[in-house]
Each structure stands twice: as C-alpha cells, then as structure tokens.
Amino acid sequence: MTSFVFGSTTSGLPIIGYRFGTVGPRVLILGGVHGDEREGVIAALGLLKIFSVSFPYRLRVTLVPTLNLDGVIAQERRNGRGVDLNRNLPTKDWTNDVAEPRYYPGPHANSEPESRALTELLDQEPPRFILSLHSWKPMLNINGNCRMVAEAIAKHTGYIITESIGYPTPGCLGTYAGLERDLPTLTYEIERGLQTEPILRVHVPAILEGLKVCETRGS
Numbered sequence: 001m002t003s004f005v006f007g008s009t010t011s012g013l014p015i016i017g018y019r020f021g022t023v024g025p026r027v028l029i030l031g032g033v034h035g036d037e038r039e040g041v042i043a044a045l046g047l048l049k050i051f052s053v054s055f056p057y058r059l060r061v062t063l064v065p066t067l068n069l070d071g072v073i074a075q076e077r078r079n080g081r082g083v084d085l086n087r088n089l090p091t092k093d094w095t096n097d098v099a100e101p102r103y104y105p106g107p108h109a110n111s112e113p114e115s116r117a118l119t120e121l122l123d124q125e126p127p128r129f130i131l132s133l134h135s136w137k138p139m140l141n142i143n144g145n146c147r148m149v150a151e152a153i154a155k156h157t158g159y160i161i162t163e164s165i166g167y168p169t170p171g172c173l174g175t176y177a178g179l180e181r182d183l184p185t186l187t188y189e190i191e192r193g194l195q196t197e198p199i200l201r202v203h204v205p206a207i208l209e210g211l212k213v214c215e216t217r218g219s
Contacts, residue, residue, distance in 0.1 A: 001018055001019065001020055001051065001052055001055075002018070002019045003016055003017070003018050003019075004016070004017050004018075004019065005017075006117050006120070006121050007113055007114065007116065007117020007118075007120070007121075008113055008117070009068070009069050009070045009079065009080060009113065009114055010070060010079055010080035010081045010112065010113060010114075011070050011080045013069045013070060014069075015064065015066075015067060015069065015114060015117050016064070016065075016066075017062050017063065017064045017121070018048060018051070018062070018063045018064075018065075019060070019061070019062050019063075020051045020055040020057075020059075020060075020061045020062075020063065021055055021057060021058070021059050021060045021061055022060065023058055023060065024057070024058035024059040024060055024215060025059055025060070025127075025128035025129065025214055025215075026059075026060045026061075026062070026125060026126065026127040026128050026129075027059050027060070027061045027062070027127055027128065027129050027130075027131070027211065027214055028061075028062050028064070028121075028122075028125075028127040028129075028130045028131070029044060029047065029061060029062070029063045029064070029130075029131045029133070029207075030044075030064050030067055030118075030130070030131070030132045030133060030173075031043065031044030031045070031064065031065045031066060031067070031133045032044070032064075032065060032066035032067050032068050032069065032071070032072045033067050033068055033085050033086050033132060033134065033173070034068065034071065034077045034078075034084070034085070034086065034134060035068045035069075035070065035071020035072040035073070035074060035075060035076050035077060035078070035079070036071065036075050036076055036077045037077070037133075037134050037135040037136075037192075038072075038075075038135070039133075039134075039135035039190040039191070039192065039193075039194050039199055039203075040132075040133030040134050040135055040188070040190060041065060041066055041072060041133075042196055042199045042200070043133050043188075043190060043199050043200075043203050043204055043207065044063060044064075044065035044066075044133055045065050046199065046200045046204040047063060047204060047207060047208075048063055048065055050204065050208070051063065057211055057212070057214075057215050058215050059211060059214055059215050061211070062121075062125065062127070067085065067114055067117075067118060068085055068114055071085075077102050078102065078104065079112055079114055081106075081112065082101075082104055083104055083105065083106040083111065083112050084102065084103050084104055084105060084106075085112060085114050085115055085118075086169070086171070086172045086173060087103050087104070087105035087106075087169065087170060087171040087172065088105055088106045088109065088110065088111060088112050088115045088171050089109065089110065089115055089118075089119065089171050089172065089173060089175075089176040090109035090110040090119065090171075090176065091109070091170060091171050091172070091175045091176045091180060092175075092180060093170040093171070093175065094109040094170050094171045095170050095171075096108070105170070105171050109171060118173075119176075122177060122181070122183065126181075126183060127183055128183075128184070128214065129146055129149065129183075129184050129185075129186070129214050130173070130177055130178070130183055130184065130185040130186070131149075131185075131186050131188060131207065131210070132173055132174075132185060132186070132187045132188065133188050133190065134187055134188065134189050134190070135189060135190045135191065135192045135193075135194070136189040136192055137189060137191075137192070138157070138158075138159045138160070138189060138190070138191045139159055139160050139161075139162055139165070139189045140153055140154060140157075140159050140160065140161045140162070140186060140187075140188060140189070141162055141163070141164070141165045141174060141186070141187040141188075141189065142161060142162070142163055142178075142184070142185075142186050142187075143163070143174035143175065143177070143178025143179050143184070143185045143186075143187070144177075144178035144179065144182060144183065144184030144185055145184045146178075146184035146185070146186050147161065148213050149184075149186060149210040149213045149214060150186055150210075152206075152209045152210045152212065152213045153186075153188070153206045153207065153209065153210045155206075155209070156202065156203075156205060156206035156209060157202060157203065157206050159189075165187070165189075173185055173187070174187055186210075188203075188207075190203055
C-alpha cells in the first residue's frame, strides 16, 4: 500500500488516496463524494482495512475513502463552499440551473478544488472501472460497460441494476466518466440509514466479488 495526496478541499484539508497492486486493470473506488452519505464512507474504510492486510487481486486499485472531507466532517452533502460535487463535473449537460439548494452545481463546471483533483486524477491515471459509493434507495446505477460487475454485486445484495437513477443529474460522475469518457462507472447506492455491521458484513464482501470480475474480465 502507498498513500498519496492528490488535492485539497476548500478548507485546505488533504484529499488522500491509497494505491494497492502493481499489475492489471486500474480501478478507482470513491467514497464520501456526498459528505452526509456515511454508508459509502464506511464501506470504503472497510475496504481500506481489508486491503491493508491482504490484497490478492491482479488489479491496480486506487481507493479514496473521503473525496469531500469537509462535507464528511460537517455531515453535509455539499462541500465547504456549499457545492454538490456530483453536479459540478464538466459534463456536456452541465447547467447552473438548480431545483434545490442541496444540488447547487457551483458557479461554473469544475469550479471546486475537489472536482479538479478528481478530474486530474482521471486524466493522469484513467481507470478501467470506477466504483462510486453513495447511499440512497438500494440500487446499482451503471454508466458504461460494467453490468457484469453490477451483477456480481447484485447476487450478494439483491439490489436492482439500472442505467438511470430516476432523475436528471447534470454534472455527475457517471455522465462525465462513464458516458463521455468510456470509463465504466458504477454508482453503488447503499440503503440509506444502514448500520455499520451490515455494511461491513454484506456490502464490503459484495464489492470484493465485483473486483474479482474486474480482475478476470478487465471490467
């Protein structure tokens, strides 16, 4: 394992990533894009604990447990400047129209330091597969060619697989990476309010099964 800082939050806190493995397809796993979605952070930290002890995969995994560290600390969806990072990425459909303040996309696309850190990381180390850990209604939202990974996870969770989350999400990672850059992206919506024990018992092992598919099939 190696750790690295690849950006900073609006308050100046470091955004830390962890690298595992030296051969095989690149995989990026993100937690804490929305700071109030603790379930995804718990799953990411569960993976970090496991990978720190043993990493048997022929993959090069970059794990970022808390992209939006300011939001995680504040238990707030948005970053330190009140921007929804999953509406701030420079997609073709980005707009500054906002239905609710919680979805505020920022003054312009890629305006936030966290967003710029992520887009620069994707440019420098383009992954074969991205797993973004969120929490809401239980579902596996796929953008790009990653259905087989989603199916492996669904076998353990019973979650539905869908190509649409059900409402417009301009400026989101699934569109930016999965649809516009051919970097298959799976947004894993863990059931909101789930306690730590079932997250670690059910969802972390489900992710590990998904990684096996990435290893054998290159996602």
